[in-house]
Amino acid sequence: MVEVKIGLEIHCQLTGLNSKLFCPCQCDYQGEVPNTTVCPICLGLPGTLPLLNKMAVAFASMISLALGCKVQERIMFYRKNYFYPDLPKNFQITQYNAYGITSIGAEGKVDLGAKSIGIRRVQLEEDPGRLIYENADVNANFYTLIDYNRAGVALVEIVTEPDFDNPKDVRLFLDKVTSTIEHLGVCDIKLDGSLRCDVNVSLKEGKKVEIKNINSFGDVEKAIRYEITRQKTMSIREIEIKSETRHWDDARKVTMQSRTKEEEQDYRYFPEPDIPTIILGDQFISTIKTKMPELPDERKIRFLKDYALSDHVAKVLIDNKELADFFESTVKLYPSSPNEIAHWIISDLLGLIDDIKKEERSLLSGLRIEPKHIAELVKMIDQNKINRNIAKSVLSQITRTGEMPSYVLDKMNASLIDNESKIAEAIDSIFELEISAVRDAKQNPNAMNFLLGKVMQMTRGRADPKITLNLIKARLAKME
Amino acid sequence: MPNHLYRLTANQVTCGIKNGQFSAQEYIFQILERIEKVDNKVNAFVLVDKQGAIEKALSIDKRLRDGEAVGELAGVAVGIKDNICIKDLKTTCASNILESYIPPYDASVIRSLKENDAIIVGKLNLDEFAMGSTTEFSRYGPTRNPWNLEYVAGGSSGGSAASVAASECAVSLGSDTGGSIRCPSSFCSVVGLKPTYGCVSRSGLISYSNSLEQIGPVGKTVLDVVMVMNSIAGIDENDQTTKPIRPIATLTSEDITKSNISSKYTADQNKRNITIGLVKELIEGADPAVSKCIYSAVDLFEGSDCKCEETSMKSIQYALASYYTIATAEASSNLARYDNIRYGFEYDPEGYEWNTYFSNVRNNFGDEVKRRIIIGSYVLSAGYYGKYYLRAHIAREMIRQEIKSLFERFDVLIGPTMPILPFKIGQKIDDPLKMYQIDIDTVIANLAGIPAISMPIGFSNSFPVGLQIMADDMCEQTLFDVASFFEKIVDVRRSPEI
Numbered sequence: 001m002v003e004v005k006i007g008l009e010i011h012c013q014l015t016g017l018n019s020k021l022f023c024p025c026q027c028d029y030q031g032e033v034p035n036t037t038v039c040p041i042c043l044g045l046p047g048t049l050p051l052l053n054k055m056a057v058a059f060a061s062m063i064s065l066a067l068g069c070k071v072q073e074r075i076m077f078y079r080k081n082y083f084y085p086d087l088p089k090n091f092q093i094t095q096y097n098a099y100g101i102t103s104i105g106a107e108g109k110v111d112l113g114a115k116s117i118g119i120r121r122v123q124l125e126e127d128p129g130r131l132i133y134e135n136a137d138v139n140a141n142f143y144t145l146i147d148y149n150r151a152g153v154a155l156v157e158i159v160t161e162p163d164f165d166n167p168k169d170v171r172l173f174l175d176k177v178t179s180t181i182e183h184l185g186v187c188d189i190k191l192d193g194s195l196r197c198d199v200n201v202s203l204k205e206g207k208k209v210e211i212k213n214i215n216s217f218g219d220v221e222k223a224i225r226y227e228i229t230r231q232k233t234m235s236i237r238e239i240e241i242k243s244e245t246r247h248w249d250d251a252r253k254v255t256m257q258s259r260t261k262e263e264e265q266d267y268r269y270f271p272e273p274d275i276p277t278i279i280l281g282d283q284f285i286s287t288i289k290t291k292m293p294e295l296p297d298e299r300k301i302r303f304l305k306d307y308a309l310s311d312h313v314a315k316v317l318i319d320n321k322e323l324a325d326f327f328e329s330t331v332k333l334y335p336s337s338p339n340e341i342a343h344w345i346i347s348d349l350l351g352l353i354d355d356i357k358k359e360e361r362s363l364l365s366g367l368r369i370e371p372k373h374i375a376e377l378v379k380m381i382d383q384n385k386i387n388r389n390i391a392k393s394v395l396s397q398i399t400r401t402g403e404m405p406s407y408v409l410d411k412m413n414a415s416l417i418d419n420e421s422k423i424a425e426a427i428d429s430i431f432e433l434e435i436s437a438v439r440d441a442k443q444n445p446n447a448m449n450f451l452l453g454k455v456m457q458m459t460r461g462r463a464d465p466k467i468t469l470n471l472i473k474a475r476l477a478k479m480e
Numbered sequence: 481m482p483n484h485l486y487r488l489t490a491n492q493v494t495c496g497i498k499n500g501q502f503s504a505q506e507y508i509f510q511i512l513e514r515i516e517k518v519d520n521k522v523n524a525f526v527l528v529d530k531q532g533a534i535e536k537a538l539s540i541d542k543r544l545r546d547g548e549a550v551g552e553l554a555g556v557a558v559g560i561k562d563n564i565c566i567k568d569l570k571t572t573c574a575s576n577i578l579e580s581y582i583p584p585y586d587a588s589v590i591r592s593l594k595e596n597d598a599i600i601v602g603k604l605n606l607d608e609f610a611m612g613s614t615t616e617f618s619r620y621g622p623t624r625n626p627w628n629l630e631y632v633a634g635g636s637s638g639g640s641a642a643s644v645a646a647s648e649c650a651v652s653l654g655s656d657t658g659g660s661i662r663c664p665s666s667f668c669s670v671v672g673l674k675p676t677y678g679c680v681s682r683s684g685l686i687s688y689s690n691s692l693e694q695i696g697p698v699g700k701t702v703l704d705v706v707m708v709m710n711s712i713a714g715i716d717e718n719d720q721t722t723k724p725i726r727p728i729a730t731l732t733s734e735d736i737t738k739s740n741i742s743s744k745y746t747a748d749q750n751k752r753n754i755t756i757g758l759v760k761e762l763i764e765g766a767d768p769a770v771s772k773c774i775y776s777a778v779d780l781f782e783g784s785d786c787k788c789e790e791t792s793m794k795s796i797q798y799a800l801a802s803y804y805t806i807a808t809a810e811a812s813s814n815l816a817r818y819d820n821i822r823y824g825f826e827y828d829p830e831g832y833e834w835n836t837y838f839s840n841v842r843n844n845f846g847d848e849v850k851r852r853i854i855i856g857s858y859v860l861s862a863g864y865y866g867k868y869y870l871r872a873h874i875a876r877e878m879i880r881q882e883i884k885s886l887f888e889r890f891d892v893l894i895g896p897t898m899p900i901l902p903f904k905i906g907q908k909i910d911d912p913l914k915m916y917q918i919d920i921d922t923v924i925a926n927l928a929g930i931p932a933i934s935m936p937i938g939f940s941n942s943f944p945v946g947l948q949i950m951a952d953d954m955c956e957q958t959l960f961d962v963a964s965f966f967e968k969i970v971d972v973r974r975s976p977e978i
Contacts (some may be wrong), residue, residue: 045583045585046581046817047564049721089816267815268857268861270869273691276721458867
């Protein structure tokens with residue numbers, strides 16, 4: 001077994017802010033007319049100076065603390081110099097730790113249960129603008145359009161140590177980090193491009209290959225698998241693996257060579273002179289700590305304790321803040337059966353959601369389901385007003401119509417038949433029709449179930465199965 | 481109405497206009513006429529905003545007629561170095577690469593001046609992107625010294641100093657990265673201040689070297705410089721490196737009425753018992769024609785209750801190397817944005833691939849700018865950062881510390897502003913190293929971040945000599961007290977015949 005080393009660089013836009021990292025422009029550029037959410041500062045016009053958004057520092061500190069990092073006392077910004085048309089100043093204001101640690105967070109650790117992943121650093125930086133090609137084939141364009149609306153939006157970069165040795169752990173880690181960011185309320189992860197991930201993959205003692213352009217977190221796992229296979233194949237055939245940057249081809253699901261890193265690009269980092277060194281004292285950090293919302297790990301412990309959920313169920317709920325919040329709102333409405341509610345959410349409700357939405361993590365968007373629906377449904381089940389099979393079809397209808405379960409049930413005219421005489425009538429007619437089965441049923445439980453099925457069929461599933469079964473048993477016993 | 485309104489100081493202008501001795505319109509017409517008459521010789525202005533100036537003057541006159549309040553600089557003709565952004569007026573940095581750039585916003589200092597009713601008459605010549613010490617590296621040609629038109633005016637704010645010396649405006653703004661205000665002020669016999677780093681907002685100043693430079697005023701008198709500072713100094717939310725200015729400890733209401741100033745700084749001419757440190761290295765390195773002039777000034781000070789003592793500043797030997805390393809490093813990054821995508825000059829990109837177009841665009845920098853970009857990129861590159869950039873910062877810190885310890889003993893440090901007298905245009909332009917060396921006396925204040933002023937101290941072979949006074953961090957007021965005291969006892973104010 002060849003040892004594999006994987007490291008991640010996650011970029012998270014701080015969409016929870018109102019304004020960009022260094023200017024007062026609104027940071028929400030989604031759907032805006034190109035080059036309208038811009039000002040002299042984010043366009044890098046001559047003479048403008050960056051004005052650091054203090055809220056961004058607070059958000060990045062929260063992320064650092066949530067990922068187990070030490071929040072540094074002295075924070076500095078650096079310039080990363082490179083020429084690219086989407087970069088208004090031709091340098092990016094970012095952070096850099098080569099000359100002493102001055103990024104907001106460093107030396108963190110994220111616990112994945114069996115193992116833990118080191119966080120090398122958490123840093124703040126500005127997003128560049130966006131290049132827009134009218135023709136999908138980049139080389140077929142005679143010109144490139146530039147939209148600077150995104151330029152200057154605050155990004156937090158999270159860099160892990162190369163502590164992963166398999167893609168499954170990467171997935172677990174990404175789920176946890178995503179949920180953490182959601183819980184902190186700093187980033188709306190459903191927005192297109194708000195969360196991006198680059199991956200480094202290397203075989204033991206091999207060269208590092210960087211994979212960029214992985215647009216969805218689901219593809220991160222695929223890209224890693226592909227890359228491991230590619231590198232292993234090359235190494236078996238004794239082809240040299242070069243240190244390079246590869247792009248993930250979204251359509252073909254393969255990594256493609258983009259730039260050979262034979263010469264390391266020289267970014268000529270130096271401290272940004274226009275932003276004074278920021279001293280974050282103990283007081284700042286303790287204030288941030290008190291403002292921190294409940295994090296996934298804490299929430300899970302509370303779920304296990306307060307609701308007596310199983311470890312697995314709690315994890316599935318909490319990996320997606322939307323689900324966990326939905327669960328808690330439902331329990332608030334109907335506190336008697338948290339376990340039942342949890343099961344209805346993670347197996348039945350999730351079962352109705354397609355994979356694309358799961359990938360986008362926008363689970364409940366487009367569904368008309370609300371906590372009050374699940375609360376009522378579970379209550380009806382507890383009171384034996386509806387059986388599970390019917391409840392499932394009621395649920396599926398609610399997600400489309402948003403009607404209350406009791407209303408749907410009435411409309412279906414499907415109230416459970418618990419009147420013993422009515423069920424007995426049905427049993428009578430089935431016993432007359434299925435004489436051989438009745439005979440077998442005395443010895444064979446399968447035949448008994450067959451009879452039960454027939455009764456259910458006749459009552460269109462409305463007969464209470466428990467009562468029906470008891471009546472059948474009693475009737476059979478009487479025949480002896 | 482006095483005949484030569486254009487010769488008045490800023491203080492005389494606002495007083496005259498507010499007291500009804502003459503109107504802002506009468507004054508500004510004389511200024512515009514003066515510019516028309518002499519600027520073809522001096523070449524201080526790169527753009528004159530006649531219409532804007534006249535409109536502003538008319539509005540001031542109207543408000544005065546209507547009994548409305550006007551600002552503290554009401555009517556004063558101000559020239560602005562062409563690396564400071566003025567909304568809707570071309571700002572070129574004397575570079576081909578910004579030939580047609582029109583900023584959509586005002587620099588913070590411009591907003592302050594406008595609010596105080598100064599009249600902005602136009603943009604002033606400079607070395608391209610403020611890189612130079614003579615104003616010869618300009619796309620508009622060199623600014624000439626009003627005292628002798630064959631000679632350089634100094635730089636890079638050559639236009640700012642020459643325009644005031646030639647009475648084309650009462651005061652001006654320049655920028656000082658390594659002496660760019662003080663050098664031409666010395667060469668043209670006017671008063672020029674490099675404020676403490678963080679004292680004046682840099683928002684709207686087109687960056688050359690962010691950690692060193694400051695905008696500052698040039699005027700005919702210390703009081704004029706103080707008046708401009710009262711308008712532009714202080715914290716600005718658009719520049720996070722600005723700091724609160726140190727309030728005046730002993731400001732009486734009498735002072736305020738006397739100097740027509742309601743806030744911040746004064747020009748108190750009764751300062752006594754000043755402890756002066758004469759920096760040995762600076763004076764020894766100067767041309768005898770310059771040092772002779774400084775020594776006779778020192779004699780005058782000593783005869784007027786000042787304690788003058790020679791002192792040494794050892795770290796000066798590292799100043800130039802440190803300065804040019806830091807300045808070029810920052811410049812190489814600051815100037816990276818000029819890719820002609822969003823603004824710049826007329827150059828059709830049709831038919832070019834991006835890399836070719838970009839290279840062609842960047843070829844429009846002048847040689848001195850290219851030289852500094854290349855040096856700056858080199859000192860920041862991997863493997864050389866520690867050898868050059870980091871060591872330059874260590875040297876900078878040494879200089880800062882040594883200066884700090886000197887201010888425990890002295891109120892101010894003095895020496896010549898420039899080690900030499902003005903020289904002929906074209907004489908040094910081909911020798912960058914010689915050119916860099918003349919900045920030795922001025923770069924210290926930028927490296928240490930302290931305020932420094934250059935004031936006329938006399939003439940040598942009919943060329944002006946400037947005295948440089950440096951004070952401790954945020955001690956502008958000390959500088960003004962000392963400078964106005966010196967101004968009174970030395971009094972060499974003259975006007976060039978032009």
